Amino acid sequence: MQPIVDPFPLSPWIPGPFSLIAYAFAVAVITAILLFVSSWLGEKKPNPEKLRPYESGVIPTGTARLRFPVPFYLVAIFFLIFDVEGAFIFAWAVSAESLGWTGFLEITFFIFVLIVGLFYVWKKGGLDWRPQRTRK
Amino acid sequence: MTIYSAIFYLLAALIIATTALAITRRNLVHAVVYLVISFFGSALLFFLLGAPFLAALEVIIYAGAIMVLFLFIVMMLRIEESKRRIFPLSQWIPAAVLCVIYLGMLAVILSGIEGDMRLETAVAVPAAFSMWIFRHGWLAVEIASLILLVALIGALHIGRRPAAADKKEAQ
Amino acid sequence: MIDGILGFAVLLVKIAVVLGILLLLAAYLVWMERKLLGRFQVRLGPNRAGIFGLLQPIADALKMVTKEDIVPDQADRLLFLLAPAVVTATALLMFAVVPFGPDLTLMGKIVPMVVSDINVGLLFVFAMSSLGVYGVALGGWASNSKYSLLGGIRGAAQMISYELALGLSLVPVVMLSGSFSLVEIVRAQARIPFVLIQPVSFIIFIIAAMAESKRIPFDLPEAENELGAGYSTEYSGMRFGMFFIGEYVHIQVLGALVAVFFLSGWRGPVLPGPVWLLIKMLAVAMVMIWIRATLPRFRYDQLMEIGWKVLIPVSLINIVATGALMMLF
Numbered sequence: 001m002q003p004i005v006d007p008f009p010l011s012p013w014i015p016g017p018f019s020l021i022a023y024a025f026a027v028a029v030i031t032a033i034l035l036f037v038s039s040w041l042g043e044k045k046p047n048p049e050k051l052r053p054y055e056s057g058v059i060p061t062g063t064a065r066l067r068f069p070v071p072f073y074l075v076a077i078f079f080l081i082f083d084v085e086g087a088f089i090f091a092w093a094v095s096a097e098s099l100g101w102t103g104f105l106e107i108t109f110f111i112f113v114l115i116v117g118l119f120y121v122w123k124k125g126g127l128d129w130r131p132q133r134t135r136k
Numbered sequence: 137m138t139i140y141s142a143i144f145y146l147l148a149a150l151i152i153a154t155t156a157l158a159i160t161r162r163n164l165v166h167a168v169v170y171l172v173i174s175f176f177g178s179a180l181l182f183f184l185l186g187a188p189f190l191a192a193l194e195v196i197i198y199a200g201a202i203m204v205l206f207l208f209i210v211m212m213l214r215i216e217e218s219k220r221r222i223f224p225l226s227q228w229i230p231a232a233v234l235c236v237i238y239l240g241m242l243a244v245i246l247s248g249i250e251g252d253m254r255l256e257t258a259v260a261v262p263a264a265f266s267m268w269i270f271r272h273g274w275l276a277v278e279i280a281s282l283i284l285l286v287a288l289i290g291a292l293h294i295g296r297r298p299a300a301a302d303k304k305e306a307q
Numbered sequence: 308m309i310d311g312i313l314g315f316a317v318l319l320v321k322i323a324v325v326l327g328i329l330l331l332l333a334a335y336l337v338w339m340e341r342k343l344l345g346r347f348q349v350r351l352g353p354n355r356a357g358i359f360g361l362l363q364p365i366a367d368a369l370k371m372v373t374k375e376d377i378v379p380d381q382a383d384r385l386l387f388l389l390a391p392a393v394v395t396a397t398a399l400l401m402f403a404v405v406p407f408g409p410d411l412t413l414m415g416k417i418v419p420m421v422v423s424d425i426n427v428g429l430l431f432v433f434a435m436s437s438l439g440v441y442g443v444a445l446g447g448w449a450s451n452s453k454y455s456l457l458g459g460i461r462g463a464a465q466m467i468s469y470e471l472a473l474g475l476s477l478v479p480v481v482m483l484s485g486s487f488s489l490v491e492i493v494r495a496q497a498r499i500p501f502v503l504i505q506p507v508s509f510i511i512f513i514i515a516a517m518a519e520s521k522r523i524p525f526d527l528p529e530a531e532n533e534l535g536a537g538y539s540t541e542y543s544g545m546r547f548g549m550f551f552i553g554e555y556v557h558i559q560v561l562g563a564l565v566a567v568f569f570l571s572g573w574r575g576p577v578l579p580g581p582v583w584l585l586i587k588m589l590a591v592a593m594v595m596i597w598i599r600a601t602l603p604r605f606r607y608d609q610l611m612e613i614g615w616k617v618l619i620p621v622s623l624i625n626i627v628a629t630g631a632l633m634m635l636f
Contacts, residue, residue, distance in 0.1 A: 192430030200437025
C-alpha cells in the first residue's frame with residue numbers, strides 16, 4: 001500500500017471512477033424518465049374495480065401480506081454464510097498464482113470446511129424444499 | 137477544501153441521514169431499504185478512501201446478503217407495522233450511557249490532535265489486499281471458516297425449530 | 308481545459324452509444340424472441356406492424372407509455388413506484404465495466420472501448436446483481452397482492468441461491484487471469500478462450516445466468532399459470548415495461564459477461580471488436596431463447612436442489628481442482 005497523490009484521476013479520458021459516475025448519472029436520468037413518462041402521458045381514470053388487487057377475478061379476502069414460510073429464511077441465512085466464504089475465496093483467487101502452494105493449502109482447507117458444512121446441512125434436510133408428505 | 141473532502145462530507149451526511157431514517161421508521165421494510173442505502177453510502181466511502189475491494193464486499197455482503205436476510209425476517213415475523221413503541225424506556229438508559237462514553241472518547245481523541253491533520257489515503261489493489269490477508273492473517277481465515285461452519289449448523293437447528301412449531305400450529 | 312471538455316464530450320458520446328444500443332437491442336430482443344418462438348412453434352410470430360413485424364417493438368413501447376399507471380389499493384406507494392427502477396438501473400449499470408473493443412486512437416488520444424475499467428469490475432457486477440434482488444422482492448411486497456408477494460419471495464430466494472453458483476463459477480476465471488478487471492480478463496484470453504480451459508465453469512455460469520435472469524425453465528417467480536405474472540402482476544404501463552426492459556437488458560449483459568469471461572470477449576478475426584462482442588452476445592441470447600422454447604418449467608424443489616446440491620458443490624470442487632492443476636503446471 002502506498003500513499004497516493006491523486007486517489008482517482010478525474011480526467012474523462014481515463015476509464016476510471018469518473019466515467020462510472022457519469023454513466024451512473026445517465027442511467028439515473030433514463031430510469032427517471034421511464035419511471036414518470038407513463039404517469040405523465042397515460043390515462044388517468046381510476047375506479048375502485050381497477051385499483052383492487054388482481055386475483056384472477058375473485059374479490060381478494062384478508063391481507064395480502066402473508067407470512068413468509070420459514071424455509072425461505074433458512075435460504076437467506078445459508079446464502080449469507082456462503083457469501084462471506086465466497087468473499088474469502090475471491091480474495092485468494094485474485095493472487096492465487098503468487099500465493100503458491102501455501103495459499104492453495106489454506107484455501108483447500110477452507111473449502112473443505114465449507115463443503116463439510118454444506119453436506120451436513122444437506123443430510124439434516126436443510127436443503128429440502130419438497131412438501132413434507134412427498135418426502136421419503 | 138478539496139473535491140475529495142467535499143465528496144466525503146456529502147457521503148457522510150447521506151449515511152447519517154439514511155441511518156437516522158432507518159432507526160426511526162415504524163415500517164420495518166422501509167427501515168431495511170434506508171439501511172441498504174446507508175450501506176451503499178459506506179461502500180462509496182470505502183471506495184473514496186482507496187479500498188475498492190472492501191467497497192465491493194460491503195455492497196455484496198452487507199447490502200446484498202445481510203439486508204436480504206433482514207427483509208426475509210421482517211416478512212416472516214409479519215411485524216412490518218409495529219404499533220407499540222419499538223424502543224422501550226429501559227433500552228434508552230444503556231443506549232444513553234454508551235452515547236456518553238463514546239462522546240467522551242471522541243473528546244479525548246480530538247483533544248490529542250495537534251494542529252492540522254490530513255486524512256491519509258492509500259490505494260489497496262485487490263491483489264495486494266489478498267496477499268496480505270493470506271500471508272499474515274491465514275490463521276484468522278481458517279478460524280473464520282470454522283466459525284462460519286458453527287454458524288451454519290446453528291442456523292439450521294434454530295431455523296428448524298420454528299418450522300416444527302408452525303406445523304403444530306397448523307394441526 | 309479544452310482537453311478536458313473534449314474528453315468529456317467523447318465520454319458522453321460513448322455513454323450515449325452504449326445506453327442507446329442496450330435499450331434499442333432490449334426492444335429488438337423482445338421482437339427476436341417472439342419471432343423465434345413463433346417459428347419454434349410453427350407460427351409466424353409478429354408480422355403486422357411493418358415488414359417482418361419490425362415496427363412491433365415501437366408499437367409496444369408507444370402502447371406502454373400511454374397506458375394508465377395504476378397503483379393498487381393499500382399498496383406501499385413509494386416502494387411500488389421505485390421497485391421497477393431498481394431492476395432497470397442495476398441491469399444497465401452492470402454493463403459499465405464490460406469492455407467492447409480494443410483501445411481506439413482518436414486525434415492522438417487513446418479512447419478506451421470500455422465505460423469504466425475499475426480494478427474490481429467483476430465484483431461490481433455482483434454487487435449490482437445482488438442489489439437487483441430488491442427490485443423483485445420489494446416490488447412483490449409493495450403491490451399488496453398475494454400473487455405478487457409469492458412471486459417476489461420466490462424470485463428473491465432463487466436469485467440469491469443462484470448468485471452463489473454464479474460467483475463461485477467465476478473464481479477459476481479470476482485465478483487464471485489474476486484480476487477482477489474485465490479488461491484484464493479479456494487480455495488474459497488473447498491466446499486461448501477460457502471456455503476451453505474451464506468448460507465446467509462455463510456450463511455452471513450459463514445455467515446460473517439463466518436462473519438469474521428468471522427465464523424459462525427458471526421462471527418460477529413469474530410462472531403465469533400459477534401466479535398471474537408473479538411480482539409484476541399489479542404493474543401497468545411503463546412501470547411494467549421497466550421490468551421488461553430490465554429483464555432483456557439483463558439478458559444482454561449476461562450474454563456479454565459470458566463472452567468476456569469465457570469466449571475471449573471482443574476478440575475475433577476480421578471483424579472489429581464491438582461487432583464480435585455483439586455477435587457473441589446475441590448468440591448467447593439466442594441459445595437462451597432456444598432453451599426457453601425447448602424445456603418445461605422446473606418444480607420449485609427441483610430448482611433449489613439444482614442450485615444448492617449440484618451447482619455449488621461442483622463449482623467448489625472445480626475451484627480446488629483448478630488450483631491444484633495451476634500449482635502443478
